[in-house]
Amino acid sequence: MELKRVVVTGLGTLTPLGNNVEDYWTNLVNGVSGADNITLFDASKFKTRFACEVKGFDPTQFMDKKEARKLDRFAQLALVASDMAVADANISKDNVDIDRVGVIFASGIGGLTTFQDEVINFSQGDGTPRFNPFFIPKMILDIAAGQISMRHGFRGPNFAVVSACASSTNGLITAADNIRLGKADIILAGGSEAVISMAGVGGFNAMKAMSERNDDPKTASRPYDKDRDGFVMGEAAGVIILEEYEHAKKRGAKIYCELMGGGATADAYHLTAPHPEGLGARNVMLAALKDAGMKPEEIDYINTHGTSTPLGDGAEAKAITEVFGDHAYKLNISATKSMTGHCLGAAGVIEAIACIQSVIHDIVPPTINHFTADPTLDPNLNxxxxxxxKRTVNAALSNTFGFGGHNACVIVKKYVA
Known part of the structure; x- marks a missing residue:
């Protein structure tokens, strides 16, 4: 069976660096940090009091107050990003078969803030079980996929994907495979996360996973720096419209790039720590290259998982040298989490969007906040x-890894008409 080609025909995103693709990309290229003191709740007693929030977001600008109240913040962000992507791809009931348009949408955690608030409200009462009737529909992480499909009337494959911080990359792979196998013409693939809350920040603080550099939030995310001390939490939503190539051509869609393939592996090692030799990271990049039918030397840029944790950054860098050999020193590598923070289940899709923009514009965004070289890292890697x-970027690879040992990787390539 010959697999169908998959192209990208629409993009939408809300991130700590901007509430549309253009602002997000401009601020990435300019090396802007999205970190600042937390405003979404009173974090004064927390070990970490800063994060990368989506700024200036008012859901009532995009939906009425009644609808907004029925949605957790992660789903609000998801709906707005999907609206952007659908408009960008010029998809309507008039030019597509809605029975063959699907939504595969990811989140690592889902409506954590809704869960937190409902339990707090119950605990402060007299024990009588009074819960909001929208508690469960607001909380469950698959609701974003359902809400997007209902908003736009899409009746194709519809479900959620969850694999912690690898979630939205796994979603992209799953969506692409559905199109390659002819099960859908178009799929809205993406992810959303919004857990900058007491439960989210407190929970990750308890794991000692996050930076506590409260005196200097904007430089706290320091991938590959000797003094990195943990990740900075972010929130975001992103949607990539994946479409079967012939279908896109037939309806005259603009094509941004081609999604060549992806890979997924497990470390099978530790609950939260990566394999120290980067075994899972190595295997997932090899799997993605094989799936894409590409050689290592065809890759020009790698957007790394690069969270700014002491163990993770080194393991990934080691895996890159093993997979790419001498070509590793001709690559550009960057960790855009130095600017966006770690957006957990949404990280993969917004970093894939960064790769797509890099392929389109032939620019590699930087890894900011590097002050002191880490002697354990190969100094010859760029x-x-x-x-x-600026450089020619014909193909870019995006890595995302999640707690539980989940690894996922996608490759996008420049489209030539």
Whole structure:
């Protein structure tokens, strides 16, 4: 069976660096940090009091107050990002078969803030079980996929994907495979996360996973820096419209790039720590290259998982040198989480969007906040420290790894008509 080609025909995103694709990309290239003091709740007693929030977001600008109240913030962000992507791809009931348009949408955690608030409200009462009737529909992480399909009337494959911080990358792979196998013409693939809350920040603080650099939030996310001390939490939503190539051509869609393939593996090692030799990371990049039918030397840029944790950054860098050999030193590597923070289940899709923009514009966004070289890292690797670099980017690879040992990787390639 010959697999169908998959192209990207629409993009939409809300991130700590901007509430549309253009602002997000401009701020990435300019090395802007999205970190600042937390405003979404009173974090004064928490070990970490800063994060990368989506700024200036008012859901009532995009939906009425009644609808907004029925949605957790993660689903609000998801709906708005999907609206952007659908408009960008010029999809309507007039030019597509809605029975063959699907939504595969990811989240690592879902409506954690809704869960937190409902339990707090119950605990402060007299024990009588009074819960909001929308408690469960607001909380469950598959509701974003359902809400998007209902909003736009899409009746194709519809479900959620969850694999912690690898969630939306796994969603992209699953969506692409559905199209390659002819099960859908178009799929809205993406992810959303919004857990900058007491439960989210407190929980990750308890794991000692996050930076506590409260005196200097904007430089706290320091991938590959000797003094990195943990990730900075972010929130975001992103949607990529994946479409079968001939279908896109037939309806005259603009094509941004081609999604060549992806890979998924497990570390099978530790609950939260990566394999120290980068075994899972190595295997997932090899799997993605094989799936894409590409050689290592065809890749120009890698957007790494690069969370700014002491163990993770080194393991991934080691895996890159093993997979790419001498070509590793011709690559540009960057960790855009230095600017966006770690957006958990949404990280994969917004970083894939960064790769798509890099392929389109032939610019590699930087890894900012690098001050002190880490002697354990190969000094000959080009981590694109502190300043964007112009170069031809024919193909880019995006890595995302999640708690539980989940690894996922996608490859996008320049489209030539």
């Amino acid at each position: 981590f694109t420290f502190n300043k964007a670099q």
